[in-house]
Amino acid sequence: MRLKLSTVVLPSLLLLGPACIVEAPGGASPEERRAATVAQVPPLSLRNGANLGGKVELAGATVQPGRITPGEQAKVTLYFKVLQPIEDDYLVFVHVEDAEGRMERMNVDHKPAGGLYATSQWKPGETVKDEFAIYLPAGAPTRALNIWLGLWEPRTDTRLKLTNPDAVRNDGRDRILLGQVPVAR
Template sequence: DGIIAQKDDTLRSGWFPLDHLPAGQPFVGAYPLQIPPGALPGSYRLQLAVYQKARHEWPLENGSQTLDLGPVEVKFSPAGASPGAKRFNNEISLDNYDFKVKRVGQGKGFPLRLLWRALKTPNDNYTLLVELIDRDNRVWRDWQAPLETTSWQPDQQVRQQIDLTVPAEAPTGPNALRVRLSWLRPDGSPLPARHWILPIGNSISLDGPAITPKKNRSFEKPSPQTESAINFENKAALIGYDLPSAVSGQPSAVSPSSLSLTLYWQGLGEMRHSYTVFVHLVDSAGKVIAQQDAAPGERGKQPTTSWAIGEYITDPVEIPLPPNLPPGEYTVVAGLYLSPNGPRLQRLDEAGQAAGDSATLGKTTMKNE
């Protein structure tokens, strides 16, 4: 599920005689919502949320952050403008596109927004192939998006968004990478492409945003308090950590406390996905009593997609402790998973076999004094 249209406006969108809202005062707000060209026909849910800038949404009484206003039926409307010049097999034209950004860093993501048009009902269900290529036509990364193109009606526009990620070691500079688009038949063969009536091969290329280098990469091995060699699926290694042996001070609602530690990672292989680091504080019964889940690095600024092979990453972690946490010894466990509910990376043993989906770092003691 995704948002196809959104309108953000002040709560009081129209004139109101007072500069504040008295309790119990009803008022009317009008929020025109424009359906973008290319939105697929069908039933959509209309939802409402209220929030303050730079803060979370205001929750409803049931805890939900959105109010479901009910279904809205979007109907097919023929496109008004002329079809684009770039066409595939005289079935599909590319009417427009944008990247939303002019530059993007190594390892960072950006959206590719496409507006297609069916010149006629396509002959089959095709798959869109998107490739990031350099000046030598080397493919750095690719994505495939199967679509039910046989459901497209003649002259219908279809909006599509592909979220792309620049590889960590991609070349940098203006026009360092281009985006190549192809439509594939079910047997994998590409549709021929044309610019108006002129054949241009089996694909079209778009100039991509400028690629900027990642700042402050480090290939100098750090010196953690405790060294380790924990391999997560040959993608990342936990080479060490700083873990306090004890935390003093009883946390309470009035005086909260936290456990501060540092993880040291090294990139082992290319990562197409941004993994989340989890760190759990576990009691003697095996129950998780505190945790922190976040993208790695200071303020989450070191996503795993930006890790070059051999690069070292310092990852400070702050675990909030619950009030009235009993004193005693606790175990610290860490790992990586694909957010929000994806699988964890497996820890490999010396033989390269899966040996669990987390790593036990050590123990720390909670003290009252």
């Protein structure tokens, strides 16, 4: 059995002087290197808890990959926990904005669940999964993208009201900041 110590500080030596550091020769083995590296940035997992109109909670989301490269896209998955029946059919509105405000906003508004499951059909107790993609144009000068979202009823041009604005990041206009996605360079 091969014992490899990267760094060891022995408490008894602290009384005698500087700490003793033991480093194994040769660095990491190929197996250790594979275990410590990833081929792809993992999803960015976000918990939220935004309550929309007492009817729906945005329970969480993932962004895959966890950073976006200019000229490529990222997949966003939202998880809506249904609290009460919803009378109207809302769209998921999504505003993708440059963190520095140098780019034009991208709108990714869409029917939830790929248009297969309207909000008026959602049942209390269900968690509805909604997926969409965001795209960052090649050459975009931003370091990060902010993803803002909520539920919007287009006939009346109204958003489902955020009932717990002190609990989640928002802009005061019923737009929830889902998160900030770093841009890879």
